[in-house]
């Protein structure tokens with residue numbers, strides 16, 4: 021096995037496609053070298069070494085030391101330096117790099133190779149020896165922190181203390197001698213805190229750093245990130261060792277990050293931040309406020325600090341050239357890190373940039389427009405779930421708002437919530453089903469769980485590329501960063517700005533699109549679904565083969581779903597209608613009635629309501645198919661539970677309290693999920709199904725008359741396990757259709773079908789299809805009954821099941837392809853064999869889950885049905901699965 025891959029000087033042993041082996045960073049450094057771009061030479065220790073390391077008691081393959089030595093010599097040859105040399109020392113960075121980018125998870129060590137001797141050589145070579153000592157003190161702090169575990173603040177305090185004693189305020193005011201002095205102090209700190217001297221041998225430093233990178237793969241925050249992003253532990257990380265270039269060599273040097281397109285809006289223009297005379301992560305760390313790259317951005321931001329375009333025109337031109345090369349080559353928006361050393365630009369990283377959903381859409385649509393990618397490719401580029409971000413509200417521009425501060429618009433969208441000052445509080449709020457805004461001076465990877473729990477994030481420090489901003493954009497959460505005017509007091513749990521003091525628990529609104537922080541709750545607006553969104557959806561609709569319907573019980577749902585492009589209703593749950601207004605009284609009367617006569621009388625009161633519901637749904641869906649499910653839940657769900665409710669029913673129906681309680685007891689069940697529900701109701705109390713069928717058909721006639729569009733209702737019988745059940749209910753429905761046709765003199769089409777939600781129904785699908793005209797897979801119940809897991813009780817034990825790998829994912833979120841999926845397949849095959857044109861759909865929660873939609877495509881369903889807000893997601897997922 022080859023463990024080490026070199027790059028530099030216009031060539032490389034690796035390339036972009038070797039990301040699994042070299043990690044993302046290493047693969048792209050190799051690729052950029054191959055493209056002839058200016059990349060400091062270096063080498064990548066493969067992810068296989070990481071795997072080996074953990075499989076062999078944290079030891080390395082025996083050949084590794086030799087390969088590293090040889091690769092280091094190659095780097096030395098290219099730079100004219102030697103690692104550890106007293107005259108011409110080679111300095112390197114040691115950088116982690118997993119397959120998938122894990123922002124901020126593992127820290128990079130810069131300036132490695134410096135010691136008391138090599139720092140002198142560096143000082144001699146430089147225009148200003150200050151640079152050498154600045155680099156050395158950075159190295160000591162970074163290395164001690166990352167490798168030796170000495171906390172940062174020990175060094176920071178020493179630095180602050182020194183600055184105070186010398187009356188200095190900015191790091192840049194410190195001269196070479198100041199740093200020299202501090203280096204002595206720092207070394208003493210290391211000795212005290214770590215128990216031994218700061219390592220002077222470059223070799224030791226290097227292996228210490230390499231080991232630290234591998235070790236960091238298993239630290240809790242890395243594990244947490246992997247868990248949240250489904251990154252397998254087995255992937256491992258690579259280590260990149262690369263010759264240093266220095267952005268801190270004075271005013272002709274700089275360091276920066278840039279995107280080839282705006283990661284918030286998607287606008288096609290170079291976008292980013294840089295800092296003159298700075299190194300490494302100074303830009304991201306938010307210690308100094310970075311400068312804009314383009315003049316346009318500077319003007320827009322109204323900044324008085326010169327842009328890179330103005331201050332360093334040659335480097336800007338070079339960056340512009342390179343970004344063109346990279347975008348063409350990768351055919352996607354790039355997120356680049358660069359450093360300028362005495363006027364010469366070096367590329368240190370490129371990767372496909374993270375972006376908001378809005379930006380992702382615009383970029384995909386524009387790249388397709390530019391001919392860089394095909395429309396199909398554009399469709400594939402958008403993660404369906406990410407569309408969610410676009411479907412959510414923004415602040416109504418006309419709403420009154422009390423803006424108390426403004427920061428950077430770091431991640432778009434608006435959010436309202438109560439102030440929390442730490443991640444634990446954010447999690448606690450979420451557990452209590454309260455919305456929160458996480459307010460921090462800045463965030464770090466430890467805050468990720470809190471960021472997940474909060475509706476939005478507000479920081480007082482850090483730029484557009486700060487941790488908070490990058491992570492929030494990835495999560496699709498609104499974020500306002502760098503609100504310098506807000507003072508946070510963690511101890512007192514308050515934030516203060518312009519004389520206003522807000523406490524934890526007070527409500528604020530943040531607008532991640534403008535950077536505004538607003539006191540109290542502000543009115544929100546529904547999103548616009550035109551422009552890039554509409555364009556991409558149109559492309560998606562053109563390629564997909566499955567239809568997308570919605571689950572809608574109310575006119576409001578149906579209307580929202582139509583706006584999102586639903587092509588009909590796949591599931592209308594009629595029971596929800598029974599709770600509306602004072603209908604519940606009639607429902608209870610029906611349940612409490614002694615005989616069919618009594619039930620009929622009560623049902624007659626419900627009929628007009630139910631008919632009106634359906635007229636509205638048919639009208640909204642004008643001509644599109646509408647599937648209506650007959651009453652499904654156990655009747656006791658409708659009975660009064662509290663004493664107060666019982667009294668209400670007594671008053672409204674005249675039925676005695678005793679009788680109500682008796683009937684409630686009678687109807688109560690040990691296991692209602694498997695109890696008196698579904699078609700069992702229609703079989704025992706056919707008059708309920710008859711009333712519903714009448715309402716459906718009368719509504720169909722009326723809606724067809726009103727709108728001029730023919731209505732073809734699909735009447736769906738729930739929880740069938742054998743054909744006989746279905747036939748009994750169907751005969752009542754057919755009889756009612758005939759009656760309504762005769763009474764009204766109208767002719768109409770309709771279909772009667774069934775849910776497949778019990779394993780036996782799936783197996784007997786061939787027989788059931790003899791009379792059923794359509795199947796809708798109710799995969800919520802089918803999952804419950806196939807796995808024998810009650811969905812409502814699953815939370816207590818599903819956690820360990822997914823952790824132990826018994827279930828890859830929660831089967832209620834993403835369909836269990838192997839088990840439940842097989843039942844769906846069997847039912848599909850047997851159903852189709854019996855009735856070739858049988859209509860097949862899915863109406864469980866899975867209908868809105870992209871992975872499950874892929875499965876539906878594979879088995880060849882005709883449509884998926886999902887909640888209104890997931891309709892666009894399903895349209896896109898269906899398109900992707902058809903490609």
Ligand code: ADP
Nearest residue numbers: 113115124128262263264265300301357359368
């Ligand atoms: P991360 O994965 O956290 O972005 P990187 O390995 O990219 O960490 O390193 C962070 C920063 O350190 C880079 O953006 C760059 O500014 C600086 N850096 C890394 N390697 C070098 C190098 N060889 N020369 C100069 N700066 C470097």
Ligand code: MG
Nearest residue numbers: 124126127128
């Ligand atoms: Mg980092």
Ligand code: MG
Nearest residue numbers: 045357368369
């Ligand atoms: Mg980086």
